[in-house]
Amino acid sequence: xxxxxxxxxxxxxxxxxxxxxxxxxxxxxxxxxxxxxxxxxxxxxxxxxxxxxxxxxxxxxxxxxxxxxxxxxxxxxxxxxxxxxxxxxxxxxxxxxxxxxxxxxxxxxxxxxxxxxxxxxxxxxxxxxxxxxxxxxxxxxxxxxxxxxxxxxxxxxxxxxxxxxxxxxxxxxxxxxxxxxxxxxxxxxxxxxxxxxxxxxxxxxxxxxxxxxxxxxxxxxxxxxxxxxxxxxxxxxxxxxxxxxxxxxxxxxxxxxxxxxxxxxxxxxxxxxxxxxxxxxxxxxxxxxxxxxxxxxxxxxxxxxxxxxxxxxxxxxxxxxxxxxxxxxxxxxxxxxxxxxxxxxxxxxxxxxxxxxxxxxxxxxxxxxxxxxxxxxxxxxxxxxxxxxxxxxxx
Numbered sequence: 001x002x003x004x005x006x007x008x009x010x011x012x013x014x015x016x017x018x019x020x021x022x023x024x025x026x027x028x029x030x031x032x033x034x035x036x037x038x039x040x041x042x043x044x045x046x047x048x049x050x051x052x053x054x055x056x057x058x059x060x061x062x063x064x065x066x067x068x069x070x071x072x073x074x075x076x077x078x079x080x081x082x083x084x085x086x087x088x089x090x091x092x093x094x095x096x097x098x099x100x101x102x103x104x105x106x107x108x109x110x111x112x113x114x115x116x117x118x119x120x121x122x123x124x125x126x127x128x129x130x131x132x133x134x135x136x137x138x139x140x141x142x143x144x145x146x147x148x149x150x151x152x153x154x155x156x157x158x159x160x161x162x163x164x165x166x167x168x169x170x171x172x173x174x175x176x177x178x179x180x181x182x183x184x185x186x187x188x189x190x191x192x193x194x195x196x197x198x199x200x201x202x203x204x205x206x207x208x209x210x211x212x213x214x215x216x217x218x219x220x221x222x223x224x225x226x227x228x229x230x231x232x233x234x235x236x237x238x239x240x241x242x243x244x245x246x247x248x249x250x251x252x253x254x255x256x257x258x259x260x261x262x263x264x265x266x267x268x269x270x271x272x273x274x275x276x277x278x279x280x281x282x283x284x285x286x287x288x289x290x291x292x293x294x295x296x297x298x299x300x301x302x303x304x305x306x307x308x309x310x311x312x313x314x315x316x317x318x319x320x321x322x323x324x325x326x327x328x329x330x331x332x333x334x335x336x337x338x339x340x341x342x343x344x345x346x347x348x349x350x351x352x353x354x355x356x357x358x359x360x361x362x363x364x365x366x367x368x369x370x371x372x373x374x375x376x377x378x379x380x381x382x383x384x385x386x387x388x389x390x391x392x393x394x395x
Contacts, residue, residue: 007108
């Protein structure tokens with residue numbers, strides 16, 4: 001059991017640290033700048049009181065990254081409380097005021113009293129890199145979706161027929177809009193010239209795309225107000241979508257290269273339904289070590305695949321999805337379960353067994369995803385790749 005508990009209320013520019021002993025008495029309370037020199041001075045002052053200290057934080061990324069890195073370098077144990085847990089716990093302490101000092105004291109006192117808090121373990125170097133890349137890719141994909149929606153809205157104002165004819169999530173129509181945006185321009189160019197222009201830019205099904213554009217231009221012969229400037233905006237938005245597509249391809253290459261360097265990469269990829277992207281999401285969400293969770297049940301709970309009971313009085317057996325779980329990890333296991341139905345006989349048989357038990361499609365997929373958590377956790381624990389076993393049909 002530690003002698004001291006140091007609670008840190010993390011902020012962007014400043015942190016507040018409160019150190020208490022086993023009786024809950026404050027030994028130190030200080031507001032420190034989120035700077036290496038100030039944080040090193042704080043760590044030295046805490047260790048001067050006692051070298052047996054447990055640090056507790058309410059944020060495990062972002063503004064807390066420098067503090068966590070310095071504590072790791074000093075071999076200091078850390079634990080983590082969510083901001084929601086700190087907020088709820090503060091309601092049981094005296095006074096209604098809210099200050100950084102009070103929050104830091106609550107964090108330290110909760111770490112002192114609670115024995116169910118797990119130790120904060122930072123991910124390995126590869127897992128941190130993969131998390132950075134996958135986070136950036138998710139941001140770029142979201143930006144691409146927003147850009148396409150803006151492109152739809154802008155094109156709809158000047159050329160509704162072309163907006164209906166084109167599927168802007170594909171690359172070919174976006175390339176077309178970088179050169180042709182108005183009905184007059186498309187009619188003047190003609191199908192053959194547009195097809196040649198698309199072929200030069202290596203667009204698939206150039207003939208069909210060019211003919212669809214000419215057909216759309218034939219349905220509109222009216223020039224709308226502001227068409228010239230709007231056409232310029234359409235071309236600019238289309239070029240923005242192409243730039244985002246290029247960045248996504250570059251990120252995919254970086255993610256694959258870094259993910260394959262991880263020690264568990266080949267084991268993860270051997271499980272049917274898991275590819276580079278979903279495997280990278282699992283590594284990023286778990287810090288690269290699934291066995292650190294202790295059991296497959298705890299991993300399933302972290303992924304939101306273990307139902308939480310909600311019983312009261314005479315009501316029993318009422319289960320619901322937990323409110324706190326990792327959305328990225330749930331998405332990875334859910335999509336991998338869906339993908340495994342095509343190429344994995346064991347997953348296919350398990351899915352239909354759950355359907356015959358009366359579960360709907362979504363419930364059966366969640367059951368399959370939960371089962372695959374056990375399989376993946378055991379594979380990584382044993383360092384063994386997935387081996388398919390013959391599926392025998394029940395009589």
